Amino acid sequence: ETGVTQTPRHLVMGMTNKKSLKCEQHLGHNAMYWYKQSAKKPLELMFVYNFKEQTENNSVPSRFSPECPNSSHLFLHLHTLQPEDSALYLCASSQEPPYSSYNEQFFGPGTRLTVL
């Protein structure tokens, strides 16, 4: 247990569906992150939040919409996804701000997303 939980663990959705991924951290951290992990590819940073404010959006398509209502919760809203969006979506948090040189991140177990 890393102190970061994600729900659901598995999700299958059609291209016209709307769904949301949830992440919650119980570590008292102020920075949270969304990553996409595809097989045999590097983790791709999608979004970064620091004290509930979005600080990075790495050219992610608008069909992915993040929301951070407070420092403990992070959502990723999904709509009209494509089959190539199928991947493991990982949430992480850190005690250090995203702009610090030492930035140990604590990851959740991920949501395995399949888009049909």
Add this chain to the structure above:
Amino acid sequence: GQSLEQPSEVTAVEGAIVQINCTYQTSGFYGLSWYQQHDGGAPTFLSYNGLDGLEETGRFSSFLSRSDSYGYLLLQELQMKDSASYFCAVQDSNYQLIWGAGTKLIIKP
């Protein structure tokens, strides 16, 4: 573009020593981190090198040479539970973590 190179797979024997290399090409550098990920699990932090040299944490050590844009993770006294994927990650000039594709470590009895 920015990239990190590490072997896709390494095989070793239980009790042995294995080294996983990582070379990087990034715009700026603020540190090299290593993470471990078991199948179906979350990546977990192993080590961080901000300066050149060797950092040791139990059976695991990590090395960095900034002049060579190179680092490695050294695992000693390998145990079956060390079978996992190992990722190197570099913080670039924007403090973003740029990740390698991971090295799958297979340990044989």
